[in-house]
Every structure is written in structure tokens, then in C-alpha cells.
Amino acid sequence: MxxxxxxxxxxxxxxxxxxxxxxxxxxxxxxxxxxxxxxxxxxxxxxxxxxxxxxxxxxxxxxxxxxxxxxxxxxxxxxxxxxxxxxxxxxxxxxxxxxxxxxxxxxxxxxxNQIVLIASKDSKTDLRIDKGFNLRGALGNDGRLAMGSVEAVPAGKYGKAALEYLGVWPSVADRVAQAENVRMALTLVSRGEAPLGIVYKTDAASDPSVRIVGAFPADSHPAIxxxxxxxxxxxxxxxxxxxxxxxxxxxxxxxxxxxxxxxx
Missing domain, CATH: 3.40.190.10 (Periplasmic binding protein-like II)
Structure with a gap:
């Protein structure tokens, strides 16, 4: 649901x-x-x-x-x-x-700032962020993509814009866990409640329990x-x-x- x-x-x-x-x-x-x-x-x-x-x-x-x-x-x-x-x-x-x-x-x-894709530090996920990359597949059968609210939270809006630019938003739109702010999205990945998340590079740097899978191209979203x-x-x-x-x-x-x- x-x-x-x-x-x-x-x-x-x-x-x-x-x-x-x-x-x-x-x-x-x-x-x-x-x-x-x-x-x-x-x-x-x-x-x-x-x-x-x-x-x-x-x-x-x-x-x-x-x-x-x-x-x-x-x-x-x-x-x-x-x-x-x-x-x-x-x-x-x-x-x-x-x-x-x-x-x-x-x-x-x-x-x-920059936006990045993160996973837990022990995750084996290996993705190259590019046009049409298989983000849906990386989420697994029922995994969620943690993001800030894509309608209101800046990091969420930047993330959605990047995924749309890269052509993968339609494949993951129904698998997004939207949080009230970017730190809450970080927490979902940190606690293992979501396998992947989109946060700022600075958020990833603040939490040793996550790692950066890749950075989104600067031209894929409005300047942060x-x-x-x-x-x-x-x-x-x-x-x-x-x-x-x-x-x-x-x-x-x-x-x-x-x-x-x-x-x-």
C-alpha cells in the first residue's frame, strides 16, 4: 500500500x-x-x-x-x-x-551543497548514477527510497528533479518514503528502515553509519x-x-x- x-x-x-x-x-x-x-x-x-x-x-x-x-x-x-x-x-x-x-x-x-545517494555503511549496493540507472532494482522487492517531501522539502525537490532528469523517477515514484526534513530521511537509512536515500552530501558526512553510493550531476537539478x-x-x-x-x-x-x- x-x-x-x-x-x-x-x-x-x-x-x-x-x-x-x-x-x-x-x-x-x-x-x-x-x-x-x-x-x-x-x-x-x-x-x-x-x-x-x-x-x-x-x-x-x-x-x-x-x-x-x-x-x-x-x-x-x-x-x-x-x-x-x-x-x-x-x-x-x-x-x-x-x-x-x-x-x-x-x-x-x-x-x-550537493545531493547524493546513500546506503548503510555495510551495504553492497554499487550504482553509477547516470541516465536510466537501475535505481528500482537496487531497492529490491520492497525497499523504499528515503527522501525529503518532494513537494516541500528542498532536498526532496532537488532529488525528484534529478531523478526526472535522469529518467528514473517513474520507476521509483511509488517506492519513495517521504520525510518531513532531510535529516529524517538520513535517519531512515541510518536505522536500516530504507536501503537507499537521497540527502545532502553534508548530511552523509555527519553520520558514520551511512556511505555515499554516488553524487548526482550538478546539471540534473537546480543549483543548491x-x-x-x-x-x-x-x-x-x-x-x-x-x-x-x-x-x-x-x-x-x-x-x-x-x-x-x-x-x-
Whole structure:
């Protein structure tokens, strides 16, 4: 029953996450001290390290809520108080910009990334990603392909675009397990609940229990760009200082170590 198995993520779990992350943001915003950041889930490892480094150097702190860019954009639209938004794609930043929810002059294209096909570290799967490659066969009789939601999550949208370009999407469309964000897709493969998954290169680097089977050609999907901007409601003077810090040579290694390309 493909319709009932598309997503391994319960509605309760998603709701609980949004309530929790929203509560963190509201509390920090009310205190007027922490810089509150809404960031794509794929940024967690690098941004956590960068935030800790900034705190050590300045004595100032951040609070970060991680989720899919689509969920974060809708939270911003709903009025959640925060200072900075870092999206995993341009369209969701455009979405909040069109609603005048960011400070336009603060917007920049911050990071680049790649999408890759992953399997568990012990998997014997060997595939060359090319036109018409046998992805369906590699999934076996009932295996699922873990991806972010192909309609909303940037990594899922990039992945679907790549599979369509390569001509294999029709063969696997009914075997996709869609997750609420890319880290959840990573977890499905890490835990052995799906034999293969499409995630960012940076996600694969963060989890030693998976390995990269192959990288998708850059021309098979839209360019992967992470834009960053201050939210229009932010009045925290430290928000711009933190955004500026993220673009300095001091912060660059935290992102490059995970596989990001620092654009600015």
C-alpha cells in the first residue's frame, strides 16, 4: 500500500517539533538576549559548531530551531519571533521575502551543497548514477527510497528533479518514503528502515553509519543555494553581528568540514 507508507514521520511528531522549536524561539526572543535562528535541518552540525565558537569569542549566545525550510517559512509567516532565517533553497526565502518578512538588504546567498545517494555503511549496493540507472532494482522487492517531501522539502525537490532528469523517477515514484526534513530521511537509512536515500552530501558526512553510493550531476537539478536573511521583526543588534560572523574566515571551516561550499 504505497499511499500508507509514503512517510515514516507521524503528524504528531511534526506538530510536537514545531511547538517545541516555536517555544524556544518565543522564549529567547522575549528575553531579548539570544540571537534566534531558524535554520534548515541540514545545517545542524556546522551551525551548532559555529554558534558555539561565536559564543566563546563574544560571550553572546544563540538559539537555533532546525526544521525543513518549508516548515520554517510557514512559521515565519505565522508570526514566530526570530532574528535570522537560513533556508536550504531560494524559493522558500523568496516566499518570506514576498510577504515582506525579511530585511531585503540583509539577504545573501550564503552556502552551496550537493545531493547524493546513500546506503548503510555495510551495504553492497554499487550504482553509477547516470541516465536510466537501475535505481528500482537496487531497492529490491520492497525497499523504499528515503527522501525529503518532494513537494516541500528542498532536498526532496532537488532529488525528484534529478531523478526526472535522469529518467528514473517513474520507476521509483511509488517506492519513495517521504520525510518531513532531510535529516529524517538520513535517519531512515541510518536505522536500516530504507536501503537507499537521497540527502545532502553534508548530511552523509555527519553520520558514520551511512556511505555515499554516488553524487548526482550538478546539471540534473537546480543549483543548491542556501540564502540567509534577517527577519523584518528582528530588533536584536547582535543578529547582524552573528550573520556577519558566519561570513568570516573563522566560521568558514565549520561549514567546509561538513561539505558545504561557502559562497560569501
Amino acid at each position: 504505497p499511499g500508507t507508507r509514503r512517510s515514516f514521520v507521524s503528524a504528531f511528531g511534526v506538530a510536537a517539533f514545531l511547538v517545541t522549536s516555536g517555544g524556544i524561539a518565543r522564549q529567547a526572543f522575549a528575553q531579548g538576549k539570544d540571537v534566534v535562528i531558524l535554520a534548515a535541518a541540514s545545517l545542524k552540525n556546522a551551525l551548532d559548531e559555529a554558534s558555539a565558537d561565536w559564543a566563546r569569542k563574544t560571550g553572546k549566545t544563540t538559539r537555533v530551531s532546525y526544521a525543513s525550510s518549508s516548515a520554517l517559512a510557514r512559521q515565519i509567516e505565522g508570526g514566530i519571533p526570530a532574528d535570522i532565517f537560513i533556508s536550504a533553497d531560494v524559493p522558500w526565502m523568496d516566499y518570506v521575502a514576498e510577504r515582506k518578512l525579511i530585511k531585503p538588504a540583509s539577504r545573501s546567498d550564503y552556502l552551496g 543555494i542556501y540564502p540567509m536573511a534577517l527577519l523584518s521583526t528582528s530588533t536584536n543588534p547582535d543578529a547582524q553581528a552573528f550573520a556577519d560572523y558566519l561570513k568570516t574566515p573563522a566560521a568558514r571551516p565549520f561549514f567546509e568540514k561538513q561539505g558545504f561550499t561557502v559562497l560569501k
